[in-house]
Amino acid sequence: MVNKYANAYRQALSANPDDKTINNSLAMCYLKLKLYDRALVSFEKAMEDNFDNPETFFYAAVCLLGGKKAFLAQRPAIDKAQEYINAALMIEPSRGIFHYLLAYIKYDYFERKYYNTSPTWQEALDAALTAGDAPSAVDVEQLFNVLGVERPTNM
Numbered sequence: 001m002v003n004k005y006a007n008a009y010r011q012a013l014s015a016n017p018d019d020k021t022i023n024n025s026l027a028m029c030y031l032k033l034k035l036y037d038r039a040l041v042s043f044e045k046a047m048e049d050n051f052d053n054p055e056t057f058f059y060a061a062v063c064l065l066g067g068k069k070a071f072l073a074q075r076p077a078i079d080k081a082q083e084y085i086n087a088a089l090m091i092e093p094s095r096g097i098f099h100y101l102l103a104y105i106k107y108d109y110f111e112r113k114y115y116n117t118s119p120t121w122q123e124a125l126d127a128a129l130t131a132g133d134a135p136s137a138v139d140v141e142q143l144f145n146v147l148g149v150e151r152p153t154n155m
Contacts (some may be wrong), residue, residue, distance in 0.1 A: 023049065024056055034148060036063045054088035058098055059146075061085045067148035070108035078109050094132030097139050099124055100155075104143075107152060125155065 027042030040063035046056050061084035064077045073081075085102045092098070106121035119127070128135060135143070144151045 021050075024053070027056075027059065031059060031063065031146060034067055036066045039063045052091060054091040054095065054098065057084040057088035057091070058095075058101065061088070061101060062146055065105075065147060065149075069149050070105045071112050073109065078105060081105060096128040096131035096134040097143060099128035099131055100135050100140060100143060103128055104147075104152070104155060107155060 023042050023046035027039045027046060030036075030039035030042060040060055043056055043060035043063060046053070047060065050056065061081040064081040064084070065073055066077075070078065070081075082102065082105065085098055085105075088095070088098045089102075103121050103124035106117055106119070106124050109115075110117040111121050140151065140155075
């Protein structure tokens with residue numbers, strides 16, 4: 001079913017290559033198919049056309065991890081993911097799930113490698129849980145599902 005939609009979006013993009021909505025929709029299809037590299041390209045194209053959609057930045061950060069634990073990512077990908085999350089937070093600071101993704105990266109990459117970072121993963125997690133739009137258990141489960149990794153036991 002996702003392939004069907006992806007094909008329809010690709011055809012629509014060929015007719016209108018700068019449509020920000022179609023780029024975002026196609027990126028979500030690729031993400032559902034776990035095609036992180038292709039999804040990232042589409043999300044970045046959507047960012048150029050629609051820089052006020054925080055979810056585009058959020059999902060681009062997810063794609064940068066490539067379906068693997070943050071611990072396994074290269075530092076440039078981690079830095080870029082943090083940039084995208086911070087951009088999403090600048091647009092919509094009350095979204096707890098954005099803070100939660102940041103907390104995960106801070107935990108799995110920085111804490112596990114014994115790197116100092118500010119805010120710490122615990123501070124980012126506290127921000128997520130006290131945000132105006134705090135993530136529900138379902139939101140967190142869906143986040144780790146789209147990340148393609150297991151949720152750390154202490155998160």
